[in-house]
Amino acid sequence: MSEKITNEHTVWHEPTVHQKDREKMNGHKNCILWFTGLSGAGKSTLAHAVEDNLHNQLVRTFVLDGDNIRKGLCKDLGFTDDDRTENIRRIGEISNLLMQAGVITLTAFISPFIKDRQLVRQLVNEGEFIEIFCDASLEVCESRDVKGLYKKARTGEIPEFTGISSPYEKPENAEITLNTDEMGINDCVEKVIEYLMERGMLDNLQ
């Protein structure tokens, strides 16, 4: 006779599969690669380029960015200070879940406030939150202005635009700093991959 769920001895809700089991299966450790910086500093470009490199090494990855967050999970949020903070809080929580699910999670959000980034760091274990500062000058970002946002910020069409009318608080102790005024994409990607390798994050890849 098969055991019934009604049998009190078979009632259990605790997970039997943990992050460590997934890391073993996948052959790599998990972490959050948190890209932060001004609009136009290269966050999204670099997150996707690093993902591409990792995927080719059979690493499980996922990029969270405005495209898949603002249109979905956070579509109820605007751009007030409170909403920005709630936005980053939710992104932190999902990043944590994705990481537990065995995925190296790359996030590409301006995330201008130190306290919000700190909050995400505190959600996870030491070494699992890797802050990557895309350090570009306002001048260079504004001159790129890929999406035409700086122009709108200067005319006041977009209020509270980071770097123009709202502050960007630089990371004080980012794990990795990429000077994207000077460095090319390949060099930036290499620096991130080297960081992961030096810490044994990719050690058991087949």
Place this chain on the structure above:
Amino acid sequence: MSEKITNEHTVWHEPTVHQKDREKMNGHKNCILWFTGLSGAGKSTLAHAVEDNLHNQLVRTFVLDGDNIRKGLCKDLGFTDDDRTENIRRIGEISNLLMQAGVITLTAFISPFIKDRQLVRQLVNEGEFIEIFCDASLEVCESRDVKGLYKKARTGEIPEFTGISSPYEKPENAEITLNTDEMGINDCVEKVIEYLMERGMLDNLQ
């Protein structure tokens, strides 16, 4: 000379790694296994048991349940109708992200309202949302009362408790129905795994 991010020809934000690429790497397709039913119907127990079985077959999985959602992403939400709907909406959005990240996502929430479950179904492609109705009678669920919640609902200590003072809307066309009054855990797990195999979801496992 390495390419600069400032070079307009190298600016790209589109993902180069897609769900299909991850499915190919992992050797299985992705979906959301959405367990629904009364408190005590076996949702969480079964979600973890199915995960355990899949993990042993080298399938990438993750369970979302009250434990990792209500304490984290949805800790700002209560139990009003609006908050319940928002809770399920967010769970749907995360499930979708986890699925795109290459993970078979199992969710274990009462999710009593048809319209809320329908909303999640509409987020994803056809065949990716697999509704699993844990069909247990109120009598059996109440007699188990693992967490003592039914007792509190009967005394009114918990208001709006599904099945007692708030409705549970049964699925009309669930992909899988498990009569957990009668079936044992192993039989339930087998039925879910068979469903996935028949649809070729696990076809390329090594």
